[in-house]
């Protein structure tokens with residue numbers, strides 16, 4: 001692989017490329033790296049490469065002539081060379097870009113496999129990295145010559161050389177022969193959508209700080225399990241979006257609407273009434289988001305019979321001819337007595353207990369965010385059951401059985417008294433949509 005870095009500070013690049021594994025890759029001919037002084041293509045003998053911006057404004061702009069001349073010259077030798085330009089306006093450079101440029105071929109968006117490249121030669125790809133300074137490059141350079149525009153983050157640096165270093169480090173370490181152990185690039189942050197597990201080295205204890213015991217047992221399966229758990233948990237807490245961007249929720253998902261025990265507005269425990277709208281609207285949301293089953297739990301036989309009568313009207317009666325779509329949604333409903341019935345039904349089907357997600361309009365100290373919960377649903381094969389309360393919400397008796405307490409749906413203001421139907425639709429959209 002060949003890199004041609006165009007810059008007004010070529011010494012910076014050559015210095016950088018002389019060290020560490022990058023230096024080794026150059027010395028061993030795994031890559032070629034050439035720093036090209038843009039001033040050699042300056043518009044006058046004073047070495048001018050920039051000028052004042054049209055339309056006014058502070059700072060200077062890189063003129064087109066030097067960049068066009070420098071790139072034309074490289075392309076005469078390497079017609080297929082790709083031009084990369086760094087700018088805060090570019091797409092954020094990530095590990096997936098590094099892999100693509102390194103000519104790796106991941107099997108999935110997140111899995112990490114490198115394909116074998118031979119040592120660099122004329123047939124290897126050539127990347128021209130154009131480093132700008134000042135206010136950036138004249139847009140005509142970008143429009144005509146640049147193949148990819150990258151940013152390295154949402155901050156403004158003084159020039160494109162640091163981003164060029166970032167790209168060189170990220171790409172070159174992925175090339176075969178550069179790292180002593182190529183396995184290092186398989187199990188590391190961003191492989192399989194996860195951050196890497198924490199690392200420890202000697203001494204075993206330092207100033208009373210101990211290394212986790214599991215790492216000393218010599219049980220490789222147990223160590224691997226510990227490392228995987230750490231990686232998963234750290235990613236869920238620190239960067240759940242790494243998971244949600246790449247994967248879809250796959251866990252079986254159930255919803256239960258609880259009518260007892262729930263609070264009334266005085267904080268007393270009551271049985272609330274079944275509401276026709278909650279049957280219809282939540283079932284329609286469940287059908288839309290492919291919820292596996294919508295359980296309506298009510299302890300009173302008369303109300304369960306009333307609910308069944310309503311369902312019968314739409315599933316078998318006049319309602320079916322009037323609006324067949326509705327019966328499709330209402331078929332997702334099961335009328336049951338209480339939470340234990342729901343858990344039993346799910347356990348029978350999956351041969352395991354569901355992970356329970358309680359919901360509330362009140363924010364608790366250990367609320368799980370929607371992004372984290374969605375990420376968990378992307379990684380898990382276990383059934384999950386989300387509980388919605390009626391009245392003034394689920395009682396402590398119910399929430400204490402939950403594995404997760406989902407954060408409330410908040411709006412712009414302080415008011416968050418949504419109907420349970422509206423809350424259900426919003427939550428399902430965030431978790432499964």
Ligand SMILES: C[S@@+](CC[C@H](N)C(=O)[O-])C[C@H]1O[C@@H](n2cnc3c(N)ncnc32)[C@H](O)[C@@H]1O
Nearest residue numbers: 086087132135136151152155156157158159160
């Ligand atoms: C002072 S910056 C120009 C910022 C530009 N006027 C703007 O507001 O978008 C000078 C050069 O540094 C490089 N640069 C600065 N911040 C960067 C970032 N976050 N990612 C990539 N390149 C950056 C770019 O090459 C940029 O043209």
